[in-house]
Amino acid sequence: MTLHFDVDAVVLDIEGTTSATGFVVDVLYPYSRARFAALLAERSGDPEVARAVAQVRELTGDPHADAAAVEKTLGAWLDEDRKATPLKTLQGLIWSEGFARGDLVSHFYDDVVPALRAWHAAGLRLYVYSSGSVAAQRAWFSSTSDGDLLPLVLGLYDTGNAGPKQEPESYRRIAESTGLVPERLLFLSDRPGELDAARAAGWHTVGIRRPGEPYYEQGVGDHAQAGTFDEISVGTTRSTA
Structure with a gap:
């Protein structure tokens, strides 16, 4: 089953979502x-x-x-x-x-990069919100086996410039920074506490559940869930500033 969302932007967690926690x-x-x-x-x-x-x-x-x-x-x-x-x-x-x-090359799950490129090409804004620092995120997205993916990403957020990932205020801060109202934002993460916080701030949420990841058995509560990015369809029918 494909999940459909009418949004203007997708905000990505990294560990367990775009990339293997084991690699980190x-x-x-x-x-x-x-x-x-x-x-x-x-x-x-x-x-x-x-x-x-x-x-x-x-x-x-x-x-x-x-x-x-x-x-x-x-x-x-x-x-x-x-x-x-x-x-x-x-x-x-x-x-x-x-x-x-060149000592390190970042890891992305096979379904992620094609989806990010397609979403970007369709006009979706892409952001990253990770506990890893902005510097680490920048290096991660620019040093992949698929080339430099940083041009696909409009903004990077961490616990320093946005706040703790399990607090709704952090997601309100990101929404304000992007200039979008909360209901035009979709957050993808494998951690239920983060998904809860994003939803409390008015965002759409999808829990990513990949076998072998630390939160796979725990599940994502009552959030919509997907095993890969292929199961998520995003698009925009209007633009809200």
């Missing part, structure tokens, strides 16, 4: 873990690094934490899969460099 956990996480120490040592004067370190100190309640202590905290957060903004910021910097060097 098994490839990207170890890649960043092995490089935290060097990043903290070599780029401590970088404003973005310094800001992330300050955030780690604030979140841990240790204003004097040195680089070793910060690295230990980052490793612990990785083990917990904690969506902490400073962790995602530093991971994004490391991954961006890895993608740029």
Whole structure:
């Protein structure tokens, strides 16, 4: 069965939705873990690094934490899969460099790229909202086996510029940023808490359920669900500013 939505924009989660969580956990996480120490040592004067370190100190309640202590905290957060903004910021910097060097090539499920290209060609606006930093998202979409997909995407949102993914206010903030009313936005995610928050903000939602993903067995509650992007039809009959 195909799900039909009359919307102006589609907002995409990444892990478990466009791409395999296993790739992030098994490839990207170890890649960043092995490089935290060097990043903290070599780029401590970088404003973005310094800001992330300050955030780690604030979140841990240790204003004097040195680089070793910060690295230990980052490793612990990785083990917990904690969506902490400073962790995602530093991971994004490391991954961006890895993608740029060709060490890393991002993963997309086979059904995703054709759908994104078709939706974009049809005039749909595409956005990304991920717990991964904007820098990581930019690197992810620009470094794929299908080429640079970044031109398909109109805007990137993370927990820093939009807010936590399970809070309705974050989705209201994104809607305001896009200039679209909530009912003209469709959010695709594998996580029921995120889908609940988006719906509470007035958005359309579809839960993506892919076998082998962490939230597959849990399901997506009472949200519409699809196994692939092929099962979703989106289009617009009007434009609402």
